Amino acid sequence: MADYSQPLLKFMEKLPQGEKVVLVGHSLGGINIAVAMEKFPEKISVAVFLTACMPDTVNPRSYVIQELYGRISPDAWLDTRFTTEPPAIISFGPEFMKQKLYQKSPPEDLELAVMLTRPGPLFMDDPTSDNKFTAEAYGSVKRVFVVCGEDLTLLPEYQHWMIENYGGITEVMDIPKADHMPMLSKPEEVVKCLLEAAGKPRMRAAIIR
Numbered sequence: 407m408a409d410y411s412q413p414l415l416k417f418m419e420k421l422p423q424g425e426k427v428v429l430v431g432h433s434l435g436g437i438n439i440a441v442a443m444e445k446f447p448e449k450i451s452v453a454v455f456l457t458a459c460m461p462d463t464v465n466p467r468s469y470v471i472q473e474l475y476g477r478i479s480p481d482a483w484l485d486t487r488f489t490t491e492p493p494a495i496i497s498f499g500p501e502f503m504k505q506k507l508y509q510k511s512p513p514e515d516l517e518l519a520v521m522l523t524r525p526g527p528l529f530m531d532d533p534t535s536d537n538k539f540t541a542e543a544y545g546s547v548k549r550v551f552v553v554c555g556e557d558l559t560l561l562p563e564y565q566h567w568m569i570e571n572y573g574g575i576t577e578v579m580d581i582p583k584a585d586h587m588p589m590l591s592k593p594e595e596v597v598k599c600l601l602e603a604a605g606k607p608r609m610r611a612a613i614i615r
Contacts (some may be wrong), residue, residue: 410527411441418446426451428604431458433560433586437467437529444544452576453547454603456596457554457565457586462572463545468535470568471528477564482506494528506558510585510592519587548576550603552596555582577603 421427429450431439436458443453459470484506485499498507500520508516529535539545553565569575579599584592 410529411438414438414442415445418442418449421446421449425449428452428454428600430454430456430600432456432589434459434471434526434529436460437471440467440539440544443547444539447543447547450547452603452605453549454600455549455551455568456588456599457552457557457560457584459560460549460551460568460572461539461544463539463541466536466538468529470571473567474560474564475528477561478559488528489525495525496528497525498523507586508590509558510556510583511587511590515587515590545574550577550579550599551575552579552581552588552599554584554586554588555580556584556591557586559586579603 426449429439429442431453436455439453440461443450459474461467461470484502486502487497487499489495503520503523504516508519551565551569553562555562569578581588581592581595581599584595588596
């Protein structure tokens with residue numbers, strides 16, 4: 407997790423003293439912003455989990471990911487490919503992307519995404535996956551969760567489960583008609599949520615996917 411989050415951590419480390427950012431994590435990027443929240447809580451004004459994996463402070467870091475994969479049947483992955491040798495890697499197939507990720511997004515965005523997609527880590531066998539995020543650091547950062555109502559991968563039921571599992575959410579926002587890629591299917595609603603979460607129009611934002 408730390409290696410995959412390194413660009414974000416370098417960005418956070420270089421922030422001028424006293425400056426804060428709004429961090430936005432999408433999908434598995436929720437794990438990455440959680441790593442930054444643990445390391446630099448004083449530099450984050452608010453963390454936004456945009457239909458993203460949101461760890462708690464009680465269970466291992468990989469707990470919410472294990473719960474996610476446990477809720478998805480093998481057949482539902484369609485043409486997605488997984489590696490069995492460490493490090494565990496996932497590669498989304500075109501049909502899975504069409505049916506489960508971008509089903510409400512513009513077709514040209516789906517076409518481009520299929521061309522640009524690349525394998526990504528599952529974090530399941532990461533050496534830090536058994537560690538826990540702390541209430542004193544990670545848990546001290548104000549957070550907002552944005553629920554996407556037509557996400558067919560991180561289903562709304564799973565998103566609400568994460569909210570209940572963590573507890574202490576500052577605010578929950580909803581984009582009822584958004585798929586797993588709300589920045590493409592409902593961009594105006596996403597911008598509205600982010601501006602409302604940030605509260606300050608001049609804040610810089612880092613969006614992690």
